[in-house]
Amino acid sequence: MSAERLYEIIRKPVISEKAMVLSGEHNQVTFRVAKDATKAEIKAAVEKCFPNTKVGKVRVVNYSGKRKRVGHSGYTKRPAFKKAYVTLAEGTIDLISPE
Numbered sequence: 685m686s687a688e689r690l691y692e693i694i695r696k697p698v699i700s701e702k703a704m705v706l707s708g709e710h711n712q713v714t715f716r717v718a719k720d721a722t723k724a725e726i727k728a729a730v731e732k733c734f735p736n737t738k739v740g741k742v743r744v745v746n747y748s749g750k751r752k753r754v755g756h757s758g759y760t761k762r763p764a765f766k767k768a769y770v771t772l773a774e775g776t777i778d779l780i781s782p783e
Contacts, residue, residue: 685725685728687732689725690725690728690729690732690733691729691732691733692718693717693718693721693725693726693729694715694716694717694726694729694730694733695715695716695717695718696715696716697713697714697715697716697779698714698715698716698767699779700714702714706769710771711771711772711776712769712770712771712772713730713769713770713772713777713779714767714768714769714770715730715767715768715770716765716766716767716768717729717744717766717767717768718766719746719764719765719766721744721766721768723742723744723768726742726744726768726770727739727742727770730770730777734775734777736774736775737772737774737775737776737777738772738773738774738775739770739771739772739773740771740772740773741770741771742768742769742770742771743768743769743771744766744767744768744769745766745767745768745769746764746766747764747765747766747767748764749761749762749763749764750762
């Protein structure tokens with residue numbers, strides 16, 4: 685697997701109330717990832733992008749795009765995405781404070 689592919693897998697971190705609770709209590713970090721990424725690729729990408737961390741477990745959730753109303757007679761669709769919950773075995777990832 686190329687280094688370019690690993691850097692394309694993680695799209696952005698998810699910063700929400702649930703993600704912060706999981707981060708504090710269960711040592712989990714949440715990311716939006718590429719739709720075609722596998723668990724093994726996500727694990728390798730997190731360990732490559734954030735040195736001094738070891739990934740214990742990866743769980744993924746596929747979200748389908750929802751249909752939303754626009755105006756009086758139109759509809760549009762939100763994009764579908766994949767979210768990964770990454771449990772860290774060693775180390776931490778601090779996504780909030782800039783350094």
